[in-house]
Amino acid sequence: xxxIDQPTxxxxxxxxxxxxxxxxxxxxxxxxxxxxxxxxxxxxxLSYNVLDGLEEKGRFSSFLSRSKGYSYLLLKExxxxxxxxxxxxxxxxxxxxxxxxxxxxxxxxxx
Amino acid sequence: DVKVTQSSRYLVKRxxxxxxxxxxxxxxxxxxFWYRQDPGLxxxxxxxxxxxxxKEKGDIPEGYSVSREKKxxxxxxxxxxxxxxxxxxxxxxxxxxxxxxEQYFGPGTRLTVT
Numbered sequence: 177x178x179x180i181d182q183p184t185x186x187x188x189x190x191x192x193x194x195x196x197x198x199x200x201x202x203x204x205x206x207x208x209x210x211x212x213x214x215x216x217x218x219x220x221x222l223s224y225n226v227l228d229g230l231e232e233k234g235r236f237s238s239f240l241s242r243s244k245g246y247s248y249l250l251l252k253e254x255x256x257x258x259x260x261x262x263x264x265x266x267x268x269x270x271x272x273x274x275x276x277x278x279x280x281x282x283x284x285x286x287x
Numbered sequence: 288d289v290k291v292t293q294s295s296r297y298l299v300k301r302x303x304x305x306x307x308x309x310x311x312x313x314x315x316x317x318x319x320f321w322y323r324q325d326p327g328l329x330x331x332x333x334x335x336x337x338x339x340x341x342k343e344k345g346d347i348p349e350g351y352s353v354s355r356e357k358k359x360x361x362x363x364x365x366x367x368x369x370x371x372x373x374x375x376x377x378x379x380x381x382x383x384x385x386x387x388x389e390q391y392f393g394p395g396t397r398l399t400v401t
Binding site (some may be wrong): 209217219221224263273274275277278279 | 327328
């Protein structure tokens with residue numbers, strides 16, 4: 177079967193660093209996405225990884241290890257506005273337009 | 288900027304009614320998707336379309352149908368609404384077919400069926 181696992185909830189302090197993990201088992205792999213979703217709003221795209229390694233984009237970085245079926249999203253210098261749900265999604269191989277979605281990790285940033 | 292709009296933010300319908308949810312994107316994207324999102328169940332794909340008049344079932348198509356008569360518009364139809372279809376409905380679009388371009392989401396429609 178196809179499966180994506182993320183922690184359900186995480187808590188962190190303003191100004192700190194937090195790492196949100198995502199492990200996946202899918203039939204084929206053609207990229208992994210991270211999305212941010214604030215309560216009551218639509219998901220917005222954060223990052224995309226298809227090759228192993230770290231992609232940095234401002235305060236946010238995303239890492240991928242294809243051999244381990246593992247990714248993480250790293251958020252630095254946390255701000256209160258980073259309180260949101262973070263969704264991991266994987267695209268399978270081939271001409272498959274669908275994404276396989278994790279259930280999301282709800283991050284609470286406390287002052 | 289890509290813009291995906293949905294016809295209503297909130298909708299209340301009665302059991303048995305036929306419900307239409309409309310989605311429009313303005314970036315000439317080939318792919319359009321309809322999801323529902325429920326607490327503890329995450330995003331679940333209902334249907335998607337990769338071209339005008341083309342559609343494919345997602346993971347939970349039962350009780351739903353779709354229509355894509357124009358490239359920019361993708362409609363979700365609940366033929367006979369039931370209370371278990373109360374949910375947040377999200378439309379998304381993406382560019383291209385073979386490349387895994389990111390999906391852009393509309394603001395969502397919170398549907399309540401009473």
